[in-house]
């Protein structure tokens with residue numbers, strides 16, 4: 001560019017024939033015409049060259065700026081893309097955290113629900129452990145199935161079942177020695193495959209039919225005062241990949257404390273109940289001393305009525321009430337003259353009339369005690385008959401409370417099988433015959449059928 005500038009400023013004017021006069025004016029000479037055209041042409045070329053070069057320079061400069069700008073944009077864009085990716089990740093994590101939180105909340109709620117039932121005296125063990133098992137499966141969602149089983153009367157019974165055939169499992173009675181007592185939460189592999197070896201032959205097949213193959217179990221024991229009461233088993237299906245972790249064992253160790261607290265509370269209630277029962281038994285025995293032919297009668301009736309109530313599918317609370325009602329059903333006999341009660345010969349109609357007053361008297365005595373209304377009603381109707389010819393209210397069929405119908409059957413059975421002043425005891429075959437004969441007239445036919453089944457299998461006589 002510098003050379004081009006020099007050419008324009010110093011060389012061109014001279015070569016074009018310009019000269020300076022003394023006055024300072026510039027005048028073209030005549031002989032310079034051709035040269036003049038060439039010079040103007042060259043000047044044009046130079047100007048065009050200058051313009052082209054300048055333009056090129058400008059374009060190069062502009063291009064570089066654009067390239068830099070583009071690079072900056074690309075960098076910015078990359079940053080935006082990265083920022084967007086980070087945001088997406090955070091959003092995903094937030095969503096997951098929210099979901100986890102929702103699940104945690106749900107699990108927490110189920111634990112609280114179970115906890116709130118611990119001190120509930122009305123809730124029976126079956127209902128409580130049903131809730132308990134449901135909550136455990138929410139806390140450990142990799143488990144597919146679950147059972148809760150408790151030791152009762154040296155037998156192993158399932159009382160809550162999830163994912164297996166509950167109806168079949170709950171009627172099974174496994175010998176206690178078939179089950180290992182454990183004292184801490186334990187993970188056991190392939191329990192299902194060990195049935196052949198560990199489970200008594202008599203219950204093995206029904207047990208295998210009621211469950212599904214599982215590969216691993218998380219066993220949580222229920223311990224009260226160092227004593228083993230039962231186990232909750234959470235099982236993973238054989239086809240599943242998952243396995244229980246140490247963390248899950250810890251969670252179940254903590255969770256099992258709720259069940260132990262519930263059992264401790266229930267056992268304490270039971271021992272309080274035993275105390276009350278002993279007081280009432282003392283009173284009943286005083287009555288039986290008064291009426292010597294009914295010695296042991298009330299306790300036997302209570303035991304038999306409870307069995308029948310259980311067979312009839314009544315809940316534990318109703319069975320408990322029937323037991324108490326049976327114990328006190330004859331307390332009204334205290335108003336019947338002792339001479340009549342203990343008379344060895346046949347009773348007259350007037351004497352029978354005196355005896356017929358005892359259910360009403362029992363009712364009056366019992367209803368005086370707060371909270372005993374229902375038991376008082378059960379007692380009042382224990383001499384009603386299915387056909388409506390009983391006493392004191394001549395209730396008919398289902399007007400008679402089911403608990404009273406149950407006590408009636410148990411009472412009659414014990415009367416038939418015990419010596420009475422006016423009758424000798426009769427043999428089992430004759431008892432069954434008698435129940436068949438009076439089913440539908442004296443007794444509820446459905447309950448009688450159930451009862452015939454029970455006495456065919458059992459001998460209540462001591």
Ligand SMILES: [Fe+2]
Nearest residue numbers: 329330382411
């Ligand atoms: Fe009676």
